Amino acid sequence: MSGSSNSGAFRIKGAGRHTPARTARFTFDGKTYTALEGDTVASALLAHGVHLLGRSFKYHRPRGILTAGPEEPNALLDVSRDAARRQPNVRATVQEVFDGAKIASQNRWPSLKYDIGSFNDLLSPFFAAGFYYKTFMWPREAWHKLYEPIIRRAAGLGEAPKEGDPDHYASRYVHCDILIAGAGVAGLTAALSAAATGKKVILVDEQPEVGGALHYASTTIDGQDGYDWAQATAAKLKAMPNVTVLTRTTVFGYYNHGFLGLTERVTDHIALPGKDSPRERLWQVRAKKVILATGSIERHMVFANNDRPGIMLASAARSFLNHHGVAVGHSVGVYTAHDSAYEAAFDLKRAGVSIAAIVDSRSNPGEAVLSEARALGIDVLAGHSVKDTSGRLRISSMTVVRNGGANARKIKVDALIVSAGWTPSVHLFSQSRGKLRFDEANQRFLPDVYAQNSISVGACNGTDDLAELIDEAIAAGGGSVAVSGENRFEWTGGMIGAAEGAGPEHAVKAFVDFQHDVTAKDIRLAVREGMHSIEHIKRFTTNGMASDQGKLSNMHGLAIASEMLGKPIPQVGLTTFRAPYTPVTYGTLIAHSRGELFDPARKTPMHALEAAEGAEFEDVGNWRRAWYFPKRGEDMHAAVNRECKTVREVGGVFDASTLGKIEVVGPDAAAFLNLLYTNAWDTLKPGKSRYGIMTREDGFIYDDGVVGRLAEDRFHVTTTTGGAPRVLNHMEDYLQTEFPHLKVWLTSTTEQWAVIAVQGPKAREIIQPFVEGLDISNEAFPHMSVAECNVMGVPSRLFRMSFTGELGFEVNVPADFGPAVWKAIWERAQSLGACLYGTETMHVLRAEKGYIIVGQDTDGTVTPDDAGLNWAVSKKKTDFVGIRGLKRPDLVRDGRKQLVGLLTKDPKEVLEEGGQIVADPNQPKPMTMLGHVTSSYWSENLGRSIAIALVAGGRARMGETLYVPMADKTIAVEVTDMVFVDKEGGRING
Amino acid sequence: MVDSGANVATRTLPLSGVHGGSSVVRLEAAAPAERINLRVRAEDVAALSAALGVDLPVKPKTSSSGNGRTALWIGPDEWLVFGDVRTGLVASAAKSGALHSATDVSHRNTAILVSGPGSAAAINTGCPQDLSLDAFPIGACSRTLFGKVEIVLLRTAEDAFRVEVWRSFSDYAFGLLSEGARDAAL
Amino acid sequence: MLLIHCPYCEEDRSELEFRWAGEAHIARPENISAISDEEFAEFFFLRNNEKGLTYERWRHIHGCGRFFNAARDTISDKFLMTYKAGLPKQPVPASGEGETR
């Protein structure tokens, strides 16, 4: 044979569909090779006679290329463009070669040819299935410290990338009437039919070009070569406005209600991808109907040493020859139980490859193929088996024996192609929750009961006859088109389970699952050990759990188990097929959801101004809030101390915009709030506001906030920052479903208003010049007043309120005006000696006053009474959400945890938030804990630490000494009330 | 109230001056608008329509325009009505004399205008709705999701959409639209 | 990802727009403050958790905002029907087991 010298010695002139002049260079384990454009890594390496590509998982046996598609279990490689763009576990049979690709083998050390790990192969008698459950138990710690690390190092395949992925990924939602998975004869025909109806059709195929089995088959369609017909058909479909054809795209998951996940490989085959091109694209499709035309997958034969490099599926050899123009060897043996392998032999023979023999385990191969073989002068050994092979890094011979006979002979080969028949690809059908039935005659599982609006056509439906397949596909598409086709041969045969050549079970390794090194005897051992369900067998042997997910091994494993158990296959069961069909890159599933787009970072209107003032920010839910404003040279502690002092002594400006706000409007607004809050609202006069507590039916504090009444029928409700969405949802739930008779509506106004809190003795002086048309004196506008007014010419809402215990106002201006108003107020505040302060200072100041923060001082198990807020629970109302829950036995018992203040005996000692409190620090563990520290700060204003805690029976313990035991010391504390500053409350009036 | 002056506040839009897109999608911030969230019972829809000068659509997923105002059906008793600034929507609604709730959300939302042949594809990068013309014709509108944020989507032309989004989510929405616009051009 | 028919929007929409809201047709007792601890526990905590036909509430939270009711088979996750809040429990046809083709 004479191949193109630079693209490989095994390249056959005139064969294949690639253009000899268009080459690409790549390296494999450091050596440079030339490929043709359109080659997969597998075809390119085979063209150079390279068969050894990897090492197996457990025994580190040399492995080659078994398939020509995504079902490949062996040839998994590490493919990189550059250091950051490195991808482990890439199938050589799927990855297209691109110029400059750097490719390396995996799971071997020091080299692919001499791998120390292959020592495991010699020890394999010890490493029977499940051996690790029976040993490595002594001494106790040895598993984790000694054995497990050794096992972990030996296991695994590729190396994870070491750098963050610089590539980007795209995502798209799309809807269609009909999605067709698979663009072989069946899929293309169904697409033509569906497209003719004018419906919106998406046709998907995982290969670079449509055609499926037409890549290698000798099929004629509409008088044309099948592959050419496929390309012409695709072109026709692409030109139709209602059809989308996606190649290099895998339908990886068929989920509920017609939802499918597709992954499109956009640039992995391109040498220099455009910078805007995503590496892969996720398609999330909602299809009204799905046509599954996923074809079938050829199975290998299970016999001794069936895993050597050079042994591959017959259909794979055909693909390499007919599509890529590559011969898999010079002298090729065939071992089969199915007619399909004969066609591979014919093609190879015609291309000039020597066929050593066709070994057929059947005594009656198909007549048509037999006579063709005779005509081509190929030796057919029917009723024979391959009982063994030899060759260290590549097969060098096969040992053939007549079935039941004893005289074996060795036949020299440099490749062996095998076929045990075909397994319909029912993965997506099964994922869609369809139920399978077992086709006894053909030993295969086929779609039976459909759970979704889908239909299987062609080989995946067990339809082997081409004319029937075409009819089925046309009918599924719903249109009327005419397609006619012809195969050269009708195929017969097939087997599942161990072949004759699997030999005596204890002597040989006849691989069922290549990647996981599961052999026929492992499955038999599992059955002997009591594993009678296929799920147990699968888990015990790990058969079908490798990265090919049992596409080749499941049926064989099932048959061997069935034989061992003496039970028919359906009774042994079939493990469920789970998504994804082939592995899917995390980056693709995530698509844009990374970095800035991982989770929206919500910023207030004043964010940029605060940043310019040097603010440090903290995450509060999705929000970024100004945490503190350090001046040059200040650490957080110093900045917070200064802010705390300045606010109490002069004043401070704080961004409170993130507080949730809900506009409650309607004649029944007060009645509604009466039901949703523990407080009474009908008594609140317009122009006034009140602190409210919301409980759920269980009586525990759910949220809190100040509610202002703007008019008889209009309330401005505030919630906690984190609670805003769930509080609104909670309110809507009651309004829509429990109290729909109330005439009231709710609107979120959180983001309508920028809220600027001005607090401190000079608060009024600071805001006075900006407020128009409103007397904000103590007398006219006392604490807990609210009014609509103009601020800097803008219609605003002004609250007189305080979360610091100082004289305070909260200026609500429409958000776009926030920056301008904030700037003006801050300039004036600064000139009067006030400061900016952030959430940390806000926390300290409110703690000094004993004001709680829901979610910090309470945790979903705290009642209003526990929090010392019983005054806010109306005693007059006959109903509110929580009224009954509050009366349950455990909520009214003595000794509940109550919020109290704590003062450390050593005033300099600041307790740890989350510190646990005990009465007797010397008791043995497990200690009886009385509660925990919920808030704890250094109070610069008091010159000492302060804390709030939940303590069992806390309010009855005033003055008691309790203890907070830490890892290195025990801190003594005194129980006090919660108000540490201005117990009389006079400062609130300035 | 927007006039500049020593003591009069000026307006800062969340996406002020931002634009972007690709060869098939143009992205730009919409002009400031006045918006109300309007809640009305079925029996009072006519009165509010008359007062606002725009018919409140009662068919789901539809909108209507009139007198420089656009009303989007959001829910069975809920509309988003917007118009130019200083159009006085709250006051107009009040003139109806009928029971309703009109809440000013002019500053809560901001809007991004998406135009060009790749608009639908760009939006479908994060929006799970079917944006084909059959399913989402011109004038169709819906509150929906865009990636991880909620939006209100209005189709203003065959290849143009208005995306209303809460202001603090607008950076995210614009960023994701930019990604979608880039991919739509491929 | 489920596909849910919103009875207010009169259209099938992606589950992403919806939030599940628990078992349907559990009325808050009129005289809630008078019921016993056992009755309260029943009202607040006990749910049918049916294997098979279940009546549940959903909210079209990122759509029209309405709460509504649905009948769904919890084995197949198929929706048998959805209907507006406030309507009584609707009878539904038996959940189909799928069909052979």
Add this chain to the structure above:
Amino acid sequence: MRKYSVFAIAREAMRAHKGWDAQWTSPEPRASYDVIIVGAGGHGLGAAYYLAKEHGITNIAVIEKGWLGGGNTGRNTTIIRSNYLYEESMDIYEHSLKLWEGLSQDLNYNTMYSPRGVMMLSHNVHDQQSFKRHINANRLYGIDNEWLTPEQAKDFVPVLDISKTARYPINGAALQRRGGTARHDAVAWGYARAASDRGVHIIQNCEVTGIRRGPNGEVQGVETSKGFIGAKKIGVSAAGHSSVVMEMAGVRVPLHSNPLQALVSEPLKPIFPCVVMSNTVHAYISQSDKGELVIGAGTDQYNSYSQTGGLQIITHTLDAICELFPIFRRVKMMRQWGGITDNTPDRSPIQGVTPVPGLFVNCGWGTGGFKATPGSANLFAHLIAKGEPHRLAAGLTLDRFRTGRLIDEAAAAAVAH
């Protein structure tokens, strides 16, 4: 029972492993038993084992509608830890952890308990307050749990991104070094083998269809797909199906069954040394001995018995994982699956007596079932044998939903996994 050891393996290696016995038998049911346990997951099988071993009751059947260990035992992400907040939780999970430490030896079955450490990432002040509350409570209770700085966390997990520019930067972590993982199948199989060896009948592919009650309401046995089987006592430990089984006795339990999804990557060489969890971004991850990254995704929002869930749950978990570990973006998801978790209103389990004499329940383990397996099984055995709860499980009663004395780990610390 043939003892497992390296010597036994060596002997068997010489004769092609022909000498191994079945790990458990598959007998036909007797007419009646002293105790029937419904559900042959880790909890049910373990309870049978401890009833036989510690309480001398061996006339037991464990009845399973599918195959043993095929429910949540075989579908979880195998995380073990005991650093919970409330005493009731600490009691049971720490009891469990102590049993895990000696379980392989006790069962003569390598359950591969691997105390590689469970690290919970703190991303903000709120996380930090919550974690420290746990750490302090754990320490005073005698349970290990420690605070790490971001740098210490990175030392422990070198692939962790602790940069300040991350969307949710890490400000520390809580680490329980004794926490870790175990091999889920081995737990079910080890208990099954040890229980079977003590005479327990494990009846697979047998669905309970009814619970027969006597004149005084007491249990008399179960109706099954293999006919009636009598029993003096019945313990229900049916995880996601507990509602269905309890309903047969007219007992309602406050449960929601929700799909919980998980996924594994293709196998990789060792890169991830421990278990890492983050409540703020909702993700947890470890690496199996086979090299797969094992990632727990979230719970679907609706109740379902379908063992499947939406793709959006998976993608939302993966974006969080890749935000914490950007190097994993090119890694591939190999398999995803779902289980059915049974969740109570306070996300803590129910184990106790029921209003029906002779009927005991163990359910509501939510996402905590695997780690609790030995402890729960051990205490459930005690409950069935003595008719009243063990001190360590006394707080897990059904009655707490009447009194309001909930064990609300979720309320106290976001999502409990």
